[in-house]
Amino acid sequence: MIDVKQLLTTDKLWDYKGGVFPKYNKEQSRQLPIQPYWIPPVVRIPVRQHIGQSGHINVTEGERVLKGQLLTEPTHGMAVPVHAPTSGIIESISQGAANHPSGLSELTLTIRSDGNDEWRPRQPYANADELSNDDLLQLIRYAGISGMGGAGFPTEIKLTPVADIKLLLMNGAECEPYISADDTLMQAHANEVVQGILLMARLLDHPVVVIAIEDDKPEAIEAMTQATADYDQIRVRSIPAKYPSGGERQLIQIITGEEVPHSGIPADLGIVVQNVGTAHAVARAVYHDEPLISRVVTLTGQRVLKPANHWVLLGTPIEDLLHHHGLDELSQVIVGGPMMGYQLPKLSGPVIKTTNCLIVPGQNELSSPDNQVPCIRCGSCADACPVNLLPQQLHWYALAEDHEKLSEHNLNDCIECGACAYVCPSEIPLVLEYRQAKAAIRASKQEQLKSERAKQRFESRNLRLEQEKIARAEKHQQAAQARLKAMAEREQQASAPAATDDKKSAVAAALARAKAKKAGAVSAPPKTVVDESGQTIPDNRDVAAQREARKAEARARKAQKAAQAVQDSGATPTELPADSAQQSADVPAADNKAARVAAAVARAKAKRQAQQTQADDSVEQPAANLTEQVTGKPAADDKAARVAAAVAHAKAKRQAQQTQAGDSVEQPVANLTEQVTDKPAADDKAARVAAAVARAKAKRQAQQAENQRSPDATPRSKDQSDS
Structure with a gap:
């Protein structure tokens, strides 16, 4: 305490x-006084000159800055900003030589001085x-x-x-x-x-x-x-x-x-x-x-003619500073003292906030690493160590790169004072070895930290993917369970008897709607009725009425087409058959004309076909006998004659039947035509003339056929033929 x-x-x-x-x-x-600072033509400001982190650069290339102006903004707790040591132009922002024993480069702001040394406004x-x-x-x-x-x-x-x-x-x-x-x-x-x-x-x-x-x-x-x-x-x-x-x-x-x-x-x-x-x-x-832009630096050594302390602007290149004091062809410069200092690998490195001394030694003024010999295990280094370490053991472990043993022997407690190297009779650069070992351990820890972070990211990713997979599986399982539950509920509802008539009616209505929707019908719910047993059944009377109406419309369309055909042919129906009248009674009188016409035409076609079949049966044998009489050859031997006679007889019979059918249909068609077209049949001269011509031709052909059947018979008189 x-x-x-x-x-x-x-x-x-x-x-x-x-x-x-x-x-x-x-x-x-x-000796006093401290010499004033010298303004170099170029200053190089490393963005980090301390233990910690660098700040954010807030200037750009080509920008003019004033003395004392802030160049970096401290964005971290361990960040310390840097300032312009003199006025000038930002020439570049790039990697530059570092004031460090490693000789590595670091981010540096290069300012071309304008020589005015103009201050920013101060408060x-x-x-x-x-x-x-x-x-x-x-x-x-x-x-x-x-x-x-x-x-x-x-x-x-x-x-x-x-x-x-x-x-x-x-x-x-x-x-x-x-x-x-x-x-x-x-x-x-x-x-x-x-x-x-x-x-x-x-x-x-x-x-x-x-x-x-x-x-x-x-x-x-x-x-x-x-x-x-x-x-x-x-x-x-x-x-x-x-x-x-x-x-x-x-x-x-x-x-x-x-x-x-x-x-x-x-x-x-x-x-x-x-x-x-x-x-x-x-x-x-x-x-x-006044920010920290300059410091006192001791410039000494056997090669310096006038050793003294100088105010030096931070960022002044060490090489330019030494040349300004008349020191050329420099081979060795020590930054710091001879005990804890280090030899600068690149003289273009700048003066920074921790640079308190520059030693330009003469020949043999300081010990050289080239003079070292193997360790003789004298133990002088252990006696001189102010922090009670074992420098000899650290030396061996550093050569073997055994980081674990170095940590066990507390290498990090070494203050790098150089007392061990000062008393070493073998002139081994122990401090240099310790610094290199510390740097290697720091690099190893950084790599280990990066590896650990990568491992954590990898494991976190795998965990996230596994959680997503489990969540998807649970979601699918829940969906499957919901589907199974819905199916079970539907099956239960379908298999369970209806508790009341209302439920039955609802089920029947739903089924009817589903069927109507499937058939493309109107989706209105069907009407229902209660039969004698008390069951609720669909009321199909409207459906039957609609079906009959559609049939009536079809018949009317057919009758209209037939009437149009009769009108186009010029025939004149006189009366309607009973069947046609009966069918026409099923439809209104205004729409019955076309139906009657269609019915009459259909019956005429059927009768004509029956007459043709009968005529073929009755003419076949007489035609064969006639062929045998005319040709003097048996009918069986004269196939061609018989075929020709049969054809001729068939044609004659068909014409006679057509004439007879025309006589029987002429007057009803005329009457029907008059009813459909609202025109008198007597005015249809062309139709009557055509009918008379047809009858005459049919009569003449019938006589010719009769004469061929009985050639030996006496011709009948005109009155007999007409009868």
């Missing part, structure tokens, strides 16, 4: 295991008390401020902890060799650093503030002591110059004697650690409306 009073009243310090005491080489660059706050805590946090977030002494954790997140904070620990140790950026910043801008500290303390509900500075920076200690003299809750503490005292966990142990748990964070102990450079950036953002 932290004793707050002890932190303010005593000078007691604690120590941590391990650590080294390298040669610091800070004197070359810690500084002279009195921060006018801002609420929420407004202050939003201002810090949109100013793009992240940690400037380590990995670049978003400052806004650190200033909104979930636990009760008792100690705000300001890190001014700057334990890395060669680096003096924070040292000169505290000397030159101590008051602004304190203003930023006060704003942070306000957001954390005014905890105790301790500013820890290594004892090899007396000027910085003096400047900060004077700047905090009026604040009782702030105390400056001088700590021993031991590497890596600037590490977050090591600094907490030195000041409080407490160890951060293996899987915990400082907030679990009620502590928040911030860098003095971050406090300076917060003050500039609030009191000058």
Whole structure:
């Protein structure tokens, strides 16, 4: 448990295991003043310069931007925006070289500077008390401020902890060799650093503030002591110059004697650690409306003629910056210090928010990976490790790519301080191996996570398809059951006797309607009657009447057609036969004329056919005898003669019968024609003349036939023939 009073009243310090005491080489660059920034012709702004996520780009290629203008919008909780470090034109939005040991490219905004360095409109706050805590946090977030002494954790997140904070620990140790950026910043801008500290303390509900500075920076200690003299809750503490005292966990142990748990964070102990450079950036953002677009960078090394600290615009290409200071033909540049820094694979990478030092070493100034030899298992690395790891074992597991063993030996607890590599007599680049192993583990976890998500999507899809299949089967089963139930109900209704006469009537009516609908009849329900037994039966009297009416209409149509035929032939009926009159009585008198005509014509045709049959029977034998007498040959031998005689006799007989039929039908037809056409039969001269001619011809032919039958007989007189 932290004793707050002890932190303010005593000078007691604690120590941590391990650590080294390298040669610091800070004197070359810690001289004041800090050099002003230089405006490069081109700046390259990576959209992500911190731990977390990048924001959404809100500018386009070809757009002119002003200094301090927002280039990305923070759309995520861990997103920190970036700003234009100077005015100019957005030349491109594409992949560019990253300031990272991997040498990979990342999304970068390239701005062609116009040299004017024109600011956007600014609204500084002279009195921060006018801002609420929420407004202050939003201002810090949109100013793009992240940690400037380590990995670049978003400052806004650190200033909104979930636990009760008792100690705000300001890190001014700057334990890395060669680096003096924070040292000169505290000397030159101590008051602004304190203003930023006060704003942070306000957001954390005014905890105790301790500013820890290594004892090899007396000027910085003096400047900060004077700047905090009026604040009782702030105390400056001088700590021993031991590497890596600037590490977050090591600094907490030195000041409080407490160890951060293996899987915990400082907030679990009620502590928040911030860098003095971050406090300076917060003050500039609030009191000058200046986002984080520049920082102090130490430029040093044996090849640098005048090592110094410079204000450098973020996004300045490192290669252009070094050329501006007279450094050409560069083969090796270290970003950061010699312990935790890394060699930059591409000098076109830009200065970013976490770039605090650039070392251009001379020949043999720093150890080279080419000098390494196999491990001799001396154990010096384990003694120097400040977090109680086993670097030797991690070395073997890293070479074998055994991620499981690396995790078991807590590789993630390694702070990459480089103390193990510094004391290694074999000059093995242990920190580089650990970084590569961490990257491989992260990649493996990402692939595993992607695989797990794909598996979950696959299983979810299969589950959904199975549920749909089951739902369809249930739906079909329910439909089948409903059909079976309906069929059973219909069968039950059909087989069960009717309980009342009303039910019988309804069933009979339904059946009648179904039959009528099937036959295409009118769908009106049929009438019913009750017979002698009490049963309800359909009343078919209307149907029978309709059937008789249709028959009468058919007979009338036939009679009308026959009358038309008689009228066209010119015949004149005189009287109607009894059968025709009887049939005509079934229809009205006005429609009976055509029926009588049709009946008379039909009877005449039947009589004529009967007479022709009789004539054939009576003429056959006489014709044979006549043929034998004329030809002098037997009838049996003269087939042709007999056939000819029979034909002639048949023709004569048929003509006689036609004449006789004409005589018998002439007067009734005339009478019928008069009735149908309403014209007198006497006016039909053509008909009478035709009938007389027909009779004369028939009579003459009959005489000729009689003479042929009896040639030896004496001819009859005219009177006898006529009779």
